[in-house]
Amino acid sequence: YAKKMGKPNYKIYTKTLNDEIMEKVRLASSLRKALENNEFQLYYQPQYITRTREICGFEALLRWNSPEYGFVMPGRFISLAEENGFIIPLGDWVLKQACLFKMRLKNEVINCLNISVNISIVQLMQEDFVEKVLCIVNETGLDPEFLEIELTESVLIQSIDENLIKLKRLRENGVKISLDDFGKGFSSLSYLKNLPVNTLKIDKEFVDDIGLGTDITDSIVHIGQKMGLKVIAEGVETDVQYQHLINTNCDMVQGYYLGRPVPEDDAIKMIVQQLGYIPK
Ligand code: C2E
Ligand code: MG
Ligand code: MG
Ligand code: MG
Numbered sequence: 001y002a003k004k005m006g007k008p009n010y011k012i013y014t015k016t017l018n019d020e021i022m023e024k025v026r027l028a029s030s031l032r033k034a035l036e037n038n039e040f041q042l043y044y045q046p047q048y049i050t051r052t053r054e055i056c057g058f059e060a061l062l063r064w065n066s067p068e069y070g071f072v073m074p075g076r077f078i079s080l081a082e083e084n085g086f087i088i089p090l091g092d093w094v095l096k097q098a099c100l101f102k103m104r105l106k107n108e109v110i111n112c113l114n115i116s117v118n119i120s121i122v123q124l125m126q127e128d129f130v131e132k133v134l135c136i137v138n139e140t141g142l143d144p145e146f147l148e149i150e151l152t153e154s155v156l157i158q159s160i161d162e163n164l165i166k167l168k169r170l171r172e173n174g175v176k177i178s179l180d181d182f183g184k185g186f187s188s189l190s191y192l193k194n195l196p197v198n199t200l201k202i203d204k205e206f207v208d209d210i211g212l213g214t215d216i217t218d219s220i221v222h223i224g225q226k227m228g229l230k231v232i233a234e235g236v237e238t239d240v241q242y243q244h245l246i247n248t249n250c251d252m253v254q255g256y257y258l259g260r261p262v263p264e265d266d267a268i269k270m271i272v273q274q275l276g277y278i279p280k
Pocket of ligand 2: 059150180
């Protein structure tokens with residue numbers, strides 16, 4: 001770009017870089033205040049049994065109602081929060097809120113719904129991560145069998161031994177583990193074989209391929225089920241995709257076609273509608 005201008009224009013370049021850094025600093029400081037000011041909110045996206053279309057769980061997805069930035073999606077702040085460590089207190093908050101939401105459901109309906117929470121590798125790397133999770137679960141009174149943590153495949157390549165011990169301890173305590181965005185990273189099937197996971201979450205990228213002739217979701221479902229895992233497809237947007245996933249025997253589905261992420265009260269309404277009664 002600078003070359004096209006005839007001579008290198010370092011000023012413009014420097015200014016842009018500075019702006020970028022300043023923007024990051026500003027965002028980081030707003031993030032810190034946001035937790036104190038209660039600006040974060042969890043949305044919940046339903047997960048369905050493919051065949052029956054019954055809701056079997058919800059995934060908690062973080063949103064930020066910022067007075068400065070508006071309604072901010074996690075794609076804009078999670079990686080920054082990971083970089084500066086803010087993901088630790090933020091992640092604790094998410095976990096606690098999600099457990100409380102599940103407890104609220106328990107009080108209103110008789111249903112075995114799972115609550116899935118996204119956990120960053122930075123959170124998992126904390127020495128006391130397992131204790132923290134169990135403590136929050138205990139504090140909220142949740143049965144750990146209903147909590148599922150979603151991790152991406154990065155757990156397969158970073159400090160695998162330590163992470164493995166932690167995941168095993170969570171499993172021993174009943175917490176379920178789901179491998180998010182499956183197929184997108186460096187999935188090694190031999191690592192997967194040794195990971196104490198319950199669920200494979202097929203990345204949206206593969207769901208998008210359904211009907212295009214390059215679809216491998218049926219193979220992923222097959223491999224997952226051979227390994228004794230449940231398989232869920234994420235990002236299901238069309239009836240064609242949904243029907244295909246019924247035909248390939250994919251256990252569960254999640255996506256805009258079936259249900260978008262919604263605020264807590266709307267998520268409860270979804271469940272109430274499914275059960276056909278109104279809680280007192
Ligand atoms: P993810 O865990 O893979 O979540 C799926 C993302 O796809 C969510 O985006 C969801 O809203 C979106 N989605 C669901 N169904 C569809 C669909 O049919 N079509 C399309 N186009 N998108 C769909 P979202 O909420 O923006 O979250 C993005 C990512 O941010 C998540 O990806 C997750 O990695 C991360 N994230 C969200 N909440 C948290 C959190 O509380 N903690 C951590 N550590 N990460 C989070
Ligand atoms: Mg997820
Ligand atoms: Mg995902
Ligand atoms: Mg994703």
